[in-house]
Amino acid sequence: MNPPPRYDRIVSLVLLVLLGLAVVFLIDINPNILRARFGGDFPSITVSWLLIASLVVISSTGADVFIRLHPHMQTRSLPTVNLGFVQIELAPAFWILPSFAIIASFAFFRLFSASLETLAFVLALIAAGGFLFGSLVAQHYSLDRRVAVRQGARLALQAMTLLLAFGVFSAVYYARMRTLYSATLIGASAALLAYALLSQTPTRNLFTLSLLVGLTLAEATWALNYWAASFLIGGALLLALFYMVTGILQSSLEGTLTRRVIWEYGAVGGALVLASVYVTFQ
Numbered sequence: 001m002n003p004p005p006r007y008d009r010i011v012s013l014v015l016l017v018l019l020g021l022a023v024v025f026l027i028d029i030n031p032n033i034l035r036a037r038f039g040g041d042f043p044s045i046t047v048s049w050l051l052i053a054s055l056v057v058i059s060s061t062g063a064d065v066f067i068r069l070h071p072h073m074q075t076r077s078l079p080t081v082n083l084g085f086v087q088i089e090l091a092p093a094f095w096i097l098p099s100f101a102i103i104a105s106f107a108f109f110r111l112f113s114a115s116l117e118t119l120a121f122v123l124a125l126i127a128a129g130g131f132l133f134g135s136l137v138a139q140h141y142s143l144d145r146r147v148a149v150r151q152g153a154r155l156a157l158q159a160m161t162l163l164l165a166f167g168v169f170s171a172v173y174y175a176r177m178r179t180l181y182s183a184t185l186i187g188a189s190a191a192l193l194a195y196a197l198l199s200q201t202p203t204r205n206l207f208t209l210s211l212l213v214g215l216t217l218a219e220a221t222w223a224l225n226y227w228a229a230s231f232l233i234g235g236a237l238l239l240a241l242f243y244m245v246t247g248i249l250q251s252s253l254e255g256t257l258t259r260r261v262i263w264e265y266g267a268v269g270g271a272l273v274l275a276s277v278y279v280t281f282q
Contacts, residue, residue, distance in 0.1 A: 002070065002071060002072070002143070002144050002145060003069075003070075003071070004140075005066070005136070005137050005140040005141075006066065006069065007137075009062075009066065010062075010066065010133060010136050010137065011133070013058075013059065013062040013132075013136075014129050014132050014133050014136075016058065017055050017058060017059055017102060017128065017129075017132060018125055018128065018129050020051065020054070020055045020058070021052075021055060021102065021105075021106065021124070021125060021128055022121075022125065023051065024048050024051045024052060024055075024106065025121045025124070025125075027047060027048055027051070028046070028048045028110065028113075048106075052102060052103060052106055055102050056099045056102055056103065059095075059098040059099055059101070059102060059132060060095035060098060060099050062098070062136075063091075063094050063095050063098040063135075063136060063139070064090065064091050064094065064095060066136055066139075066140065067091055067094045067139060067140065067143075068091070070140055070143050072143040072145075073091070073143070092195075093195060093196055093199035094139050094196075096192050096193065096195060096196035097131075097135035097139070097157065097160060097161065097164065097193075097196050098132055098135050098136060100131075100164040100168065100189075100192070100193065101127075101128055101131035101132040101135055101160075101164065102128050102132065103168065104127075104131075104163075104164040104165075104167035104168045104171070105124045105125075105127040105128035105131060105167065106124055106128065107167065107168060107171035107172075108124075108127075108167035108168075108170060108171050109121070109123050109124035109127065110124065111170075111171060111174055111231070131160055131163075131164065134156065134160060135157065135160055138153045138154075138156040138157045138160070139153075139157065140153075141153035142154050142157060142200060154200050157196075157197070157200070158197060161193050161196060161197050162239060162242075162243060164193065165189070165190065165193050165238075165239055165242050166235050166236065166239045167235075168186070168189045168193075169186055169189070169190075169217075169234070169235040169238040169239060169242075170231050170232055170234065170235025170236075171231075171235075172185045172186050172189070172221075173186075173221075173224070173231045173234035173235055173238070174231035176225075179221065179222050179225050182221055182225065183218040183219070183221040183222050183225075184218065186217050186218060186221045186238065187214040187215060187217050187218030187221070188214060189214075190213050190214045190216075190217035190218075190238075190242055191210045191211055191213055191214025192210070192214075193242070194209070194210040194213035194214065194242075194245075194246050194249075195207070195210040197246050197250065198210060198246065198249060198250060198253065200250075201250060201253040201254050203253050209249055212245075213242070213245050213246060213249070216241065216245055217238060217241060217242060217245075220237075220238060220241050221238065224237060224238070236272060236275075237272070237273060239272070240268075240269045240272035240273050241269065243265070243268070243269055243272075244265045244266065244268075244269035247265045248261070248262060248265055251265075
C-alpha cells in the first residue's frame with residue numbers, strides 16, 4: 001500500500017496561497033492601481049496578475065515537491081533540463097491543475113465582483129482552495145497501485161480539469177479581446193489542460209496531441225468571436241468541444257476507442273452545443 005499524502009504540508013500550501021489570493025483581491029478593489037498599458041489594442045496588465053503569477057510559481061513548486069514523495073515517481077521517467085553542471089528533473093504535468101486552480105478561480109469569479117461584491121471574492125477563495133487541495137490529493141492517489149483508487153482519483157482529476165477549463169474559457173470570452181489574443185489564450189490554456197489530462201496515459205506524442213487540442217480550441221474561438229453569445233454560453237461551447245476532443249483522444253490512448261464511444265462523446269457534446277444555442281436565442 002502506498003503512503004498517504006502529506007496533508008499537513010498540503011494544507012499549509014493551500015493556506016499560504018489563499019492568504020496571497022486575499023491580498024490580490026484587496027488590491028483588485030481598485031484595478032487602476034499599477035496598471036501597465038502597452039498601447040494599441042494590447043490588453044492592459046494589472047499588478048494583480050503579477051501577484052497571481054507568483055502564486056502560480058509557489059503552487060507549482062509545491063506540487064512538484066509533493067509528487068516526488070510518491071514511491072512511484074522514483075522509477076518514472078521525467079523531463080530533464082540540462083544546465084551543463086547539473087541536470088534537473090521536472091514533473092510539469094503535475095503543475096498544471098494546481099496552477100489553474102488559482103488562475104481559473106480568480107479570473108472567473110472576479111467577473112461577478114460588480115454584482116456579488118464581497119461574495120464573489122469569498123467564492124473565489126473557496127473555489128481556489130478546494131481545487132488546489134483536491135488536485136494535489138488526487139494527483140497523489142492517481143499513482144496508487146490499487147486500481148479502484150487510481151481510477152477514482154483520475155476521474156476526480158478529469159472533473160476538475162473540465163470545471164477549470166470552463167472557468168478560463170468563460171473569462172477569456174468575457175473580455176472580448178481581438179481574436180489574436182483570445183484565441184492564443186484559450187488555445188494555450190486548452191493545450192496545457194489537455195497535457196495534464198492526457199498525461200494520465202503516458203505516450204510519446206503527448207506534447208503533439210496537446211498542441212492539437214489547443215489549435216482546435218483556438219480555431220473554435222475565432223469562429224465564436226463572430227457570434228454575440230454571453231460569456232457563459234461561449235465558455236460552455238468551448239468546454240463541449242474540449243470535452244469531445246480530449247475524451248476521444250484519451251480513449252484512443254487507452255485502447256478503448258470504439259464507434260460506440262465516439263457516438264457517446266458526440267451525443268454529449270452535441271447536446272451541450274444545442275442547449276447553448278437554444279438558450280442564446282431565447
